[in-house]
Amino acid sequence: MQKTNTSFDSKYIGIIVTVLVLIGLVAVYSSSSIFALEAYGSAFYFVKKQFIGIFIGIIGIASAQFLPLSFIKKISPFFFVSALFLTILTLIPGFAHHRYGSARWLRIGGFSFQPSELLKIAFVLYVALCISKKREKHSLLHDYLPTLSIVLLPAIILLKQPDFGLTVTLSITIIVMLFLSQFQLKHLAGTLFSIIPVATILILIKPYRLKRILVFLNPWHDPHGSGFQIIQSLIAIGSGGFWGVGLSSSKQKFYYLPMQHTDFIFAIIAEEVGFIGSTCIIFLYILLLYYCFKAAHELSDPFSRLAIQGFTILISLQAIMNIAVTSGLLPTKGLGLPFISYGNTALVCHLWMIGIILRLIKLENYTH
Numbered sequence: 001m002q003k004t005n006t007s008f009d010s011k012y013i014g015i016i017v018t019v020l021v022l023i024g025l026v027a028v029y030s031s032s033s034i035f036a037l038e039a040y041g042s043a044f045y046f047v048k049k050q051f052i053g054i055f056i057g058i059i060g061i062a063s064a065q066f067l068p069l070s071f072i073k074k075i076s077p078f079f080f081v082s083a084l085f086l087t088i089l090t091l092i093p094g095f096a097h098h099r100y101g102s103a104r105w106l107r108i109g110g111f112s113f114q115p116s117e118l119l120k121i122a123f124v125l126y127v128a129l130c131i132s133k134k135r136e137k138h139s140l141l142h143d144y145l146p147t148l149s150i151v152l153l154p155a156i157i158l159l160k161q162p163d164f165g166l167t168v169t170l171s172i173t174i175i176v177m178l179f180l181s182q183f184q185l186k187h188l189a190g191t192l193f194s195i196i197p198v199a200t201i202l203i204l205i206k207p208y209r210l211k212r213i214l215v216f217l218n219p220w221h222d223p224h225g226s227g228f229q230i231i232q233s234l235i236a237i238g239s240g241g242f243w244g245v246g247l248s249s250s251k252q253k254f255y256y257l258p259m260q261h262t263d264f265i266f267a268i269i270a271e272e273v274g275f276i277g278s279t280c281i282i283f284l285y286i287l288l289l290y291y292c293f294k295a296a297h298e299l300s301d302p303f304s305r306l307a308i309q310g311f312t313i314l315i316s317l318q319a320i321m322n323i324a325v326t327s328g329l330l331p332t333k334g335l336g337l338p339f340i341s342y343g344n345t346a347l348v349c350h351l352w353m354i355g356i357i358l359r360l361i362k363l364e365n366y367t368h
Helices: 005-040 045-064 069-089 115-133 140-160 164-180 185-204 207-217 228-240 265-297 302-326 344-366
Strands: 096-099 102-108 111-113
Touching (some): 005 045, 005 265, 005 344, 045 344, 069 115, 115 140, 115 164, 115 302, 140 164, 140 185, 164 302, 185 207, 228 265, 265 344
Antiparallel strands (some): 096 102, 102 111
């Protein structure tokens, strides 16, 4: 069989993700070693757990390479319902494991995980399946609204946890997928305009969300309270300058910057490797977006094309939001940096997304 362009794209995708994961290992160790040594007696505590996530992710990638396209399509609705059910369990006392004021985790036998991360995979696959089955004309009542409504139940569940950031991410993802599927622009525009008042109401009814907006607008109003985290993040980024202070030489990781190895790991990276290193990481995400979309564009199967685009949108959106929050360009969202931030459930599920992407590309090659 002669290699197609998509087979080369899959190699580049694999290389980029591998580099991001390796950067993540170094960054997690550098940002968490002080805290881990004091809290758990080992500077490598979080790195070891990150290795476990990588190992499970690699198993998922390898397993995905044996899945037939028909099976992926057939299992998508059941996977979506199962992921929804697990996410609903986080709202039930006795099942939920609370962290940082949110009930986003399930704890089973001493092991905790975020079912909403599984929901992201299931959501994209199910939306891709539904859109690929729609008629060519894409009518409002029979095609657009039923597809758009898929996000409603997950959004309600996620807002109850609460996880406003993921709700926004899934909403944007489905709108972009509908746009890429050439649904009518007037319907998409109407959706975007209707989201504005809904988002405003959701912010106003929860004081902590409004407080995040106010802190985002002026973090120096309360520099030792609500504005402390973003100010420390900006100090870290600013301290890095052009070349950075050097690997493992961050000062902000000494308990100045909260969540330094999870949501705000990019600030520690920027401090240690500076503008040059930070730009290289951003460039890697841009390359990942480019090669995934390039491969998707060359696929003939609508489901495969949309699934790859959806996964890529999700990963890219999360990277953009995380870096923007860390840089003070968006209010805090509670989203990690894909493949880099500490967090096994997110890392495993992002690697599984890549595994499915690589499999869908490979299946296209088999048809040529």
